[in-house]
Amino acid sequence: MTVNSLDVERIRKDFPVFSRELPDGRPLVYLDSGNSSQKPNQVIETMREHLALHYSNVGRAMHVLGAESTEAYEGARDKVAAFVGAPSRNEVIFTKNASEALNLIAYSFGNPANTDPRFTLGPGDEIVISEMEHHSNIVPWQLLAQRTGATLKWFGVTDDGRLDLAPGVITERTKIVSIAHQSNVLGTVNPVAELARMAHEAGALIALDASQSVPHHPVNVAEMGADFVAFTGHKMVGPSGIGVLWGRAELLEAMPPFLGGGEMIEAVWMDRATYAPVPHKFEAGTPPIVEAIGLGAAADYLTVVGMEAVEAHERELTAYALEALREVPTLRVIGPETLEGRGGTVSFTLEGIHPHDVGQILDDQFGVAVRVGHHCARPLHLRFGIPATTRASFYLYNTTGEIDALVRGLHHVQKVFA
Amino acid sequence: MIGESMYQELILEHYKHPQGRGLREPYDTEVHHVNPTCGDEITLRVKVGDAGKILDVSYDGQGCSISQAAASVLHELATGSTVEESLSVVEEFTRLMQGRGQVEADEEVLGDAVAFAGVAKFPARVKCALLSWMAYKDAVVRSAAQ
Numbered sequence: 001m002t003v004n005s006l007d008v009e010r011i012r013k014d015f016p017v018f019s020r021e022l023p024d025g026r027p028l029v030y031l032d033s034g035n036s037s038q039k040p041n042q043v044i045e046t047m048r049e050h051l052a053l054h055y056s057n058v059g060r061a062m063h064v065l066g067a068e069s070t071e072a073y074e075g076a077r078d079k080v081a082a083f084v085g086a087p088s089r090n091e092v093i094f095t096k097n098a099s100e101a102l103n104l105i106a107y108s109f110g111n112p113a114n115t116d117p118r119f120t121l122g123p124g125d126e127i128v129i130s131e132m133e134h135h136s137n138i139v140p141w142q143l144l145a146q147r148t149g150a151t152l153k154w155f156g157v158t159d160d161g162r163l164d165l166a167p168g169v170i171t172e173r174t175k176i177v178s179i180a181h182q183s184n185v186l187g188t189v190n191p192v193a194e195l196a197r198m199a200h201e202a203g204a205l206i207a208l209d210a211s212q213s214v215p216h217h218p219v220n221v222a223e224m225g226a227d228f229v230a231f232t233g234h235k236m237v238g239p240s241g242i243g244v245l246w247g248r249a250e251l252l253e254a255m256p257p258f259l260g261g262g263e264m265i266e267a268v269w270m271d272r273a274t275y276a277p278v279p280h281k282f283e284a285g286t287p288p289i290v291e292a293i294g295l296g297a298a299a300d301y302l303t304v305v306g307m308e309a310v311e312a313h314e315r316e317l318t319a320y321a322l323e324a325l326r327e328v329p330t331l332r333v334i335g336p337e338t339l340e341g342r343g344g345t346v347s348f349t350l351e352g353i354h355p356h357d358v359g360q361i362l363d364d365q366f367g368v369a370v371r372v373g374h375h376c377a378r379p380l381h382l383r384f385g386i387p388a389t390t391r392a393s394f395y396l397y398n399t400t401g402e403i404d405a406l407v408r409g410l411h412h413v414q415k416v417f418a
Numbered sequence: 419m420i421g422e423s424m425y426q427e428l429i430l431e432h433y434k435h436p437q438g439r440g441l442r443e444p445y446d447t448e449v450h451h452v453n454p455t456c457g458d459e460i461t462l463r464v465k466v467g468d469a470g471k472i473l474d475v476s477y478d479g480q481g482c483s484i485s486q487a488a489a490s491v492l493h494e495l496a497t498g499s500t501v502e503e504s505l506s507v508v509e510e511f512t513r514l515m516q517g518r519g520q521v522e523a524d525e526e527v528l529g530d531a532v533a534f535a536g537v538a539k540f541p542a543r544v545k546c547a548l549l550s551w552m553a554y555k556d557a558v559v560r561s562a563a564q
């Protein structure tokens with residue numbers, strides 16, 4: 001294995017954005033990949049070339065361009081399937097983003113169109129999530145509970161930012177468990193295999209929100225033991241507008257369509273329709289063609305770099321950052337302070353200084369882009385009794401020098417507010 | 419550079435030493451406003467006396483330096499003035515904040531609140547500056563309706 005072999009300077013050359021300066025000649029220090037990642041030439045060029053030379057609608061055009069577009073679009077599905085170790089390409093459904101993928105899963109439960117007992121849901125049944133979820137993995141389940149009268153339950157979070165796997169949360173009444181693989185705030189990587197085992201022992205299905213794990217770690221959906229895995233293209237060097245739902249074929253086949261429209265049908269009469277086989281059953285209308293192809297190119301790019309190498313590089317950065325941030329007075333890390341079971345996302349507070357002020361000064365004076373606020377995880381911030389945090393998140397193109405810039409910036413912030 | 423022009427000394431002073439902070443009795447109306455994008459919140463009370471005189475503006479909240487300093491400046495400007503006068507200050511402040519940095523501030527009307535002129539260049543922060551001022555306007559209008 002050639003782990004640790006990531007040549008960050010060479011990688012940075014693939015990303016055109018790193019050759020630009022910010023206004024006033026500030027260099028760009030991009031520490032906000034947990035929000036959305038930058039894009040390499042390989043993705044940009046693949047999309048540009050497709051738009052320029054091969055573009056047409058997919059699946060329905062009987063001509064050369066239609067065939068080329070369809071081949072590239074379906075080819076992207078193969079690439080994504082291989083990237084996450086999906087047993088079958090038909091288990092990869094293209095959605096708009098992770099949020100849509102999670103909504104799609106939630107929509108199949110307690111749905112009168114779905115009589116499969118694994119998906120029936122009503123009063124007395126339970127949905128289990130956690131306190132560290134992104135709003136995208138909370139609100140769809142709240143809506144489902146409201147629609148069906150089912151009960152929404154959740155795992156709490158410990159003071160050091162771990163999932164509190166207290167017994168009694170998952171019970172025999174649980175029908176679906178949906179948990180983040182990696183927290184977008186804490187960086188915590190959850191024990192998904194154990195969660196899958198717990199869910200299955202209780203007779204429930206389990207979905208993983210892998211928005212923050214698929215871009216940063218080698219992920220094999222089959223090995224994780226989950227039933228559904230959702231992720232999003234724009235956080236993994238791909239474009240926005242494209243996300244993925246992976247699901248076990250047999251479950252996807254049992255689920256009702258989510259959106260109706262062109263391409264998702266087999267035959268239509270005025271009063272009814274039959275549906276296309278998966279994955280197309282879940283891809284109504286003209287899909288984000290070029291975005292899917294761009295995501296395929298992103299999967300290729302990450303495969304060439306090697307996900308083990310990406311993971312190892314981020315681990316080094318995280319170790320460096322946790323150490324360096326310790327030297328900033330009053331800085332409190334919200335999340336695990338050790339490398340064990342955590343990824344390259346570090347959120348923190350500075351006593352007496354609001355994250356908005358931190359982010360503003362870091363940006364304006366140091367060109368350091370971080371995210372500030374509750375990062376679409378308000379309940380988690382409530383849990384820690386804080387309105388907001390500052391979050392630095394790392395990716396394959398970041399350097400320890402950029403973490404130094406962050407630390408210098410934080411010292412300056414403290415001077416302004418001293 | 420750009421940023422520090424937003425963090426005027428006066429704003430930092432008000433942030434570190436907020437004037438009139440804390441919820442007080444008596445009051446006519448209490449309102450609670452939040453900025454959903456960043457979670458800043460303010461609870462604000464007004465007490466209006468005879469002839470529309472503002473007897474007290476008390477508040478409590480959490481948020482960034484801009485939102486907290488804006489509440490402190492508001493307290494100073496509104497307390498002791500009248501409903502009518504203070505609403506015209508709110509109007510001028512709103513105009514300044516929504517002017518994308520193109521609006522000349524009227525220092526006569528705004529007093530210390532001109533220090534926020536730099537904030538107008540940062541669309542993401544305008545709501546921070548306006549949070550307490552909008553809450554105040556809401557509270558005064560409701561008091562008048564009672």
Ligand SMILES: Cc1ncc(COP(=O)(O)O)c(C=O)c1O
Nearest residue numbers: 097098099134136184209211232
């Ligand atoms: C953990 C997690 N889940 C879900 C999402 C939602 O992704 P998207 O906005 O692409 O649907 C995000 C990103 O914002 C995330 O970090």
